[in-house]
Amino acid sequence: MLNALEVFTTVIVGLMVGVEFSVAFVMNRIFNALPEDSGQLGRAHGGRMLGAVMPVWYIGSLVLVAVWAVAGWSHDGAGLVVTAGGLLILSVIMSILLLVPINNRSKTWTPDNRPADWKQQTNRWDRFHYVRVAVIVAAFALLVAALA
Numbered sequence: 708m709l710n711a712l713e714v715f716t717t718v719i720v721g722l723m724v725g726v727e728f729s730v731a732f733v734m735n736r737i738f739n740a741l742p743e744d745s746g747q748l749g750r751a752h753g754g755r756m757l758g759a760v761m762p763v764w765y766i767g768s769l770v771l772v773a774v775w776a777v778a779g780w781s782h783d784g785a786g787l788v789v790t791a792g793g794l795l796i797l798s799v800i801m802s803i804l805l806l807v808p809i810n811n812r813s814k815t816w817t818p819d820n821r822p823a824d825w826k827q828q829t830n831r832w833d834r835f836h837y838v839r840v841a842v843i844v845a846a847f848a849l850l851v852a853a854l855a
Contacts, residue, residue, distance in 0.1 A: 709778050716771040717850045720795075723764050724840075724847045730757070731840050735833060744818040750829065754814030758807075765802065769795045772850070784853030791853070794846035798839050805835045 734753065738746035772792040779785055809832040816825060 709775075709782070712771070712775055712778060713850075713854055716768070716775050717847070717854060719764075719771060720768045720791075720843070720847050720850055723761075723768055724843050726757075726761075726764075727836070727840050727843060731833070731836050747816060747818065747821065747825065747829075751814050751816050754810045758810050758814055761802075765795070765799050769799060772846075784855075787849045787853040791846040791849035794842050794849070798842045798846070801835065801839050801842070806832060806839065809835075 730753070735750070738749045738753075740746070741749060769792065772788060772795055776785060776788045776792055779788060809828055812822075813825070813828060813832065816822075822828070
């Protein structure tokens with residue numbers, strides 16, 4: 708049963724990492740290359756869509772890692788799992804304090820109501836997101852190492 712939990716948790720965290728990596732390095736570049744206001748509208752839609760899904764995914768991943776850490780405490784790799792959990796906690800804190808406030812504003816923007824500094828706010832979100840992606844990639848790598 709522990710093996711199934713380990714694999715399931717690693718897959719769920721890996722999929723989350725893939726989505727966030729894609730946002731950072733694929734989707735945002737596509738949005739930035741679109742003409743006129745299309746990129747900003749695409750980001751706003753993505754913020755609404757992913758803003759509804761990602762909190763559940765982050766918290767769910769954290770819960771799965773915590774269950775793995777408790778259930779596998781006496782097994783090899785438990786320290787890696789606990790460290791991965793710490794990194795996921797850091798990613799949730801970063802999200803709540805740094806990224807969500809910007810996302811909550813930007814997901815309501817249209818070309819008619821966006822603030823004058825909307826590009827600076829978007830760039831700030833992107834920089835925080837790059838750091839968050841690095842944190843969750845590290846967490847995922849630790850989980851994979853714990854499986855080995």
